[in-house]
Amino acid sequence: MLTISNLHARIEEKEILRGINLEIKPGEVHAIMGPNGSGKSTLASVLAGREDYEVTDGSVTFNGKDLLDLAPEKRAAEGIFLAFQYPVEIPGVTTINFLKTALNEIRKYNGQEPLDAAQFLKRMKEKAKLVKIDDALLKRSLNEGFSGGEKKRNEIFQMAMLEPSLGLLDETDSGLDIDALRIVAEGVNQLRDGKRSFVVVTHYQRLLDYIVPDFVHVLYKGRIVKSGTKELALELEEKGYDWIKNEVDALEVA
């Protein structure tokens, strides 16, 4: 589904990704972990098409298409969804209108008829239940004045509405209390259907207690330096990142 080869990216003069290789198959959940500043969020942003980053080398193919060649909205229409670490507040645009526009743009791109008001509302009611998001919230301006937890739930709600084939969760657990963490994670789990894939970027193990990954990758200094299964995440939780950092740094010196 997604193949990342030798991906290099920088922001201004600073090189952040220095040769990422990753293969994601349908239905898989990959966790990307790593210390602060290792490039985890950059990877998610580059995949979604954030303009601040410049890709200097490598390639990304998504379902056979050159992803890096597509504008962010086309990537979304092709089935990529980024759940933001810091969802943006947009005054004056209600979540409902925003999603209706988004959904119908994506449908248009894929040659489908737009949903009418009744179909849209039906889908909305259904998906709102997934993350226990209140109707009243959806009628308000997008994320404006939402609590941290409400914003993250809204991200997962949007993902449920747009039904992407690949969900990128960028530190979705940050800023969540215990209950919100569970609600968000359960929302994601309900979207796991054997075909939809996820990349879960996180600093901690706690989200992975709920969203159990098939693979865990450790990112450090812009490269994947270790890959394993869910047990690797547990090991990291216990031992921290220093032992991996030391291993890598020792190799670099040698």
Add this chain to the structure above:
Amino acid sequence: MSSIENKDTSSLKAELIADFQLSQAKLNGKAALPIHQLRGEAMQNFDKLGFPTIRHEEWKYSNVSNLVKQTFDFHTKTDFNQADLDKIPLPHLTGNVLYFINGVYNAELSQITTAENKLKVIPFSEALAQQPELIEGYFGKYANYETDAFTALNTALANDGVVVQVADNKIVEEPIILRFISDVRLANIGSQPRNLIVVGKNSQVKIAEAYRTVGEGAAFVNTVTEIIVDESAMVDYYKVQSESDKSYHIGTTQVYQKGRSYFYAATATLNGGFVRNNLNVVLDGEHIESHLYGLYVPNGKQHVDNHTVVDHRKPNCESHELYKGILMDKSTGVFNGKIFVREDAQKTNAYQNCRNVVTSDEATMNTKPQLEIWADDVKCSHGTTTGQLNDEAIFYMQSRGIPKKEAIRLQLLAFAQDVVTQIKIDSIREYIEELILDKLQGA
């Protein structure tokens, strides 16, 4: 009359002075009437003042030097008719709708639906010629024809417009919509409409002025509206502008509010080459409320200047002001908002805010809030911001599948919405929404 006292030797000024002399000659002995005396005085003032230059503090960012080099036809009869009107529809237009073509009232196109015991509507030309006593108590008593050259000019030369009188204790349900159309298909047209709106005690009315041009020529519209809001009366006043890129619009709305009255204004400038709006509100009584909203969406090389004055003269009043601008391409905008709180005006609440989005590096916005406060127990605040759309918000929308252009348009629409929703006449609001949508296609 000579123009030796000032250096303004512009062709437009000369034309207007000649025009005035001609009109004087036609007065047939009525020149001694107070109203014509006042017009004569106004012309002398204009002659002394001349057109303002950018050295004039109030005109620093708005240069009329190109305007005054031109000449305009102030007297051409137009055959603009229903068929022409049908081409520029304003959908769902109901109520009292009055048409002024090149500044002249057109009875055939107009309709007055409210009963006369509530609402009296008389063309200004008729009041001037036949019933000067109707307007003498108000005309020129509020708008400043002493130091404002354009108001002086209008006071001297205005030959039509409308006089609206709402009796005491009446609720006028149907709006009064004044449509001013400059037919510039064949010539450059000048007009100087003058409106007088007197709203009686405890009465309520909604009024809109809509200006537009038909054709590609230049229009020069110099308009003055005086509104007197008597005790406990409520007035909604809307001004909508959509004129050609070659047009000059200079408009003054002078409002005088008495105790416990409520005045609510929204000015929406969608198109016009050069636009200057002066909205001056005097709060001369206690427990008065004034709300001033504005929206301007210039593109190309359009220039929109809003000057407002809110003059708190008595205690216990409040005023709220919000102006918003979207500036595209090489357009320029000006906002100058003055608030006076006089010594007597204790317990005043006065708020002013001006927010702008600039969508191009070549667009410019000049803002200048001016607060002059002589009372000591007041709450006043002002703020201005000028910025660009938030890139992160645009990316957020894109990441959900919304194309960049559409994301920008949605956010600009949302930005404008605060002001648009203030307009309570449905047909006018829908018209503005449509004009904005059109305009933002190019953003």
